[in-house]
Amino acid sequence: MDIKMLKFKNKLTVELDGKLDANSAPELEAKIEPELKNTDILIFDMQKLTYISSAGLRVLVFALQTLDAHGGTMRIENASDDVKQVFSLTGLLKVFDIK
Amino acid sequence: MKKENKYRFRRLYFQISMITIPLFLIIAGVIAWIVYNSTLRGFLEAQNSLMSHQLELILGDTCYTTDSFTKERVDWYFDKIEEYSAKLLEEDKNEDKQAMENFKQTDKGTVEEIEKLPKDLQFSLTREFYETIFMTMVKSYLDYGPKRLFVIDTADNYKTKVICDFVDSGPLQLGDELGIDLSQHPKLKKIIDSEDSSGNIVFELSHTFPDEGSYYIGYLPLVYQGETRAVIGVVYDWNEFNDALHLTIIKTMIICAGALVIFLALLQIIIYRRATAPVTAIQETVREYKQDKDSEKVVSAMGRIKVRNELGLLSQDISELAKEIDYYTAENVRLAAEKERVAAELDMAKKIQADQLPSDFPDRKEFDIYASMTPAKEVGGDFYDLFFVDDDHLALVIADVSGKGVPAALFMMMSKNIIHNLASMGLSPKEVIESANRTICANNKQRMFVTVWLGILEISTGRVTAVNAGHEIPMICKPGGEFELFEEPHGVMVGVFSKAEYEQYEFVLKKGGSLFVYTDGVAEATNASDEMFRTDRLLTALNEHKGGTQKQLLESVQREVERFAGDAEQSDDLTMLGITIH
Numbered sequence: 001m002d003i004k005m006l007k008f009k010n011k012l013t014v015e016l017d018g019k020l021d022a023n024s025a026p027e028l029e030a031k032i033e034p035e036l037k038n039t040d041i042l043i044f045d046m047q048k049l050t051y052i053s054s055a056g057l058r059v060l061v062f063a064l065q066t067l068d069a070h071g072g073t074m075r076i077e078n079a080s081d082d083v084k085q086v087f088s089l090t091g092l093l094k095v096f097d098i099k
Numbered sequence: 100m101k102k103e104n105k106y107r108f109r110r111l112y113f114q115i116s117m118i119t120i121p122l123f124l125i126i127a128g129v130i131a132w133i134v135y136n137s138t139l140r141g142f143l144e145a146q147n148s149l150m151s152h153q154l155e156l157i158l159g160d161t162c163y164t165t166d167s168f169t170k171e172r173v174d175w176y177f178d179k180i181e182e183y184s185a186k187l188l189e190e191d192k193n194e195d196k197q198a199m200e201n202f203k204q205t206d207k208g209t210v211e212e213i214e215k216l217p218k219d220l221q222f223s224l225t226r227e228f229y230e231t232i233f234m235t236m237v238k239s240y241l242d243y244g245p246k247r248l249f250v251i252d253t254a255d256n257y258k259t260k261v262i263c264d265f266v267d268s269g270p271l272q273l274g275d276e277l278g279i280d281l282s283q284h285p286k287l288k289k290i291i292d293s294e295d296s297s298g299n300i301v302f303e304l305s306h307t308f309p310d311e312g313s314y315y316i317g318y319l320p321l322v323y324q325g326e327t328r329a330v331i332g333v334v335y336d337w338n339e340f341n342d343a344l345h346l347t348i349i350k351t352m353i354i355c356a357g358a359l360v361i362f363l364a365l366l367q368i369i370i371y372r373r374a375t376a377p378v379t380a381i382q383e384t385v386r387e388y389k390q391d392k393d394s395e396k397v398v399s400a401m402g403r404i405k406v407r408n409e410l411g412l413l414s415q416d417i418s419e420l421a422k423e424i425d426y427y428t429a430e431n432v433r434l435a436a437e438k439e440r441v442a443a444e445l446d447m448a449k450k451i452q453a454d455q456l457p458s459d460f461p462d463r464k465e466f467d468i469y470a471s472m473t474p475a476k477e478v479g480g481d482f483y484d485l486f487f488v489d490d491d492h493l494a495l496v497i498a499d500v501s502g503k504g505v506p507a508a509l510f511m512m513m514s515k516n517i518i519h520n521l522a523s524m525g526l527s528p529k530e531v532i533e534s535a536n537r538t539i540c541a542n543n544k545q546r547m548f549v550t551v552w553l554g555i556l557e558i559s560t561g562r563v564t565a566v567n568a569g570h571e572i573p574m575i576c577k578p579g580g581e582f583e584l585f586e587e588p589h590g591v592m593v594g595v596f597s598k599a600e601y602e603q604y605e606f607v608l609k610k611g612g613s614l615f616v617y618t619d620g621v622a623e624a625t626n627a628s629d630e631m632f633r634t635d636r637l638l639t640a641l642n643e644h645k646g647g648t649q650k651q652l653l654e655s656v657q658r659e660v661e662r663f664a665g666d667a668e669q670s671d672d673l674t675m676l677g678i679t680i681h
Contacts, residue, residue: 051631053619053670055502062546091569091592
């Protein structure tokens, strides 16, 4: 899992490359957690994300809820069909802002 | 082992000696050569200076030059000595001392004025000069003890005629021929022929003069007007000199050799004590330690090595290393015990978890049901459940907690019990899931979640009322048909949004129809080339193996998944539940 983070003022873009599973999810959580407080717009670029597991979903949900708490927004971009399928199965398609 | 030790130890010492001993032999050789040469030179210089001194003393006492005694006069005296040679040897001494004294008072040292004197007086003066030479020679001969001491005339007319000669046996008389073979004495010949007119003392080694043997001769030429007038010669026995020289050299050599041997021995002892012995001690200790792991023995053995060099430091390091190995060994034992305890606990937890999953499936003629859960680790986060709500209603649950291991297992236990309790109360699936979601969200600081598929089967009609909270899509096989994905409304997983609402749906399983629910561990099982099993392969497997009992079907699917995954390690729990209505 390769995680690239780009912060511009209060907008944070996170580029995910590889598999977001139980092994890589803690890393992602540790990386984004300190940034979430002063982020209003969080964008996950999932163009290169091949797989997301429940542990990965947990981090996304956690990020969404943290942003919700202070009125921020979270958006998911370029998710593959496989990843979208997971969102669909878990009912998150309606919860996340997916483009 | 022991023999090899000794061999190695000897090799080290032998290797060092192979370098030091030849080096010492070379040094000894060089020292011997230097000592021999310097001693020889020193001896020769000493001998030369002794002989020079002797010759110069004779010269100074006889042919000294003053205002009234000139070289011209010496030349004249030598002529006269030759002239009166026969008369000089006579005992008669008829001298007019007064006349001699008178002459000396006014003497200017010229030949002219002495020639004016009467012959008698000339003779007397010549005699006096000759006697001075004679007496000086006698004194020198007795004082120095040379082998031979002589003065010869070298003027053209009297070449090699003896003036005076002192030797132990058969000294020559004034006027005698010296009888020396000049061809054997090139240096003397050079002086006599006035080729060398510097007046410097010349030394030569002779084997023929005064007789057969080895002699060292010094010649002091008296030079007048570029011509050698006379030569004073002194002869020493070369053998005596050589013996003394050799004795001295041998003594010096023995002292040097002795010193070198002692030094070499000391060096070898130092090498042995400072290097070889400590290395051997360290090696033996380390080998023993490998056998018995007794660090105290190492510490005491290393403490005995007290050399102040790298080996001393090495011994200290080895001591500390042994102590550290002790510490880490103890630590390892502790950790192993700890690991064992944790493993035992996990094993117990695994059994408790397994006990939570029903393994006695109801044996009813209306349906055939089977379920299995294979955790990826000791304990897992997947679970299934099946229980009668009442005689006609069978609750079916399959769920997957986010994450794995102990945290997922704890969350799974809680979720399972909440859902079980709520469903047992006879609530609808929607009510059960919404209520469970609220309860779980209330105490979920770690933001875990669980995906749940809950269905309640009305046994008499085959009607299933269900809710899907973010879980995998069920697969349904209609009687006589194939297994297919059953698209239904999907809610969000449980534990995330406390206000989430869930849509309940219904379908009917007619007699002969089957339902198959599973967790993502099945569809997402991965093989070595990172491919997933996926739902299409799952459907194929189900359709291939359907027809038997649910137990057979589920076991077949499990085998298919395992065959697909091969040796690749599975990261997710694998859970399935299947039911067929009869």
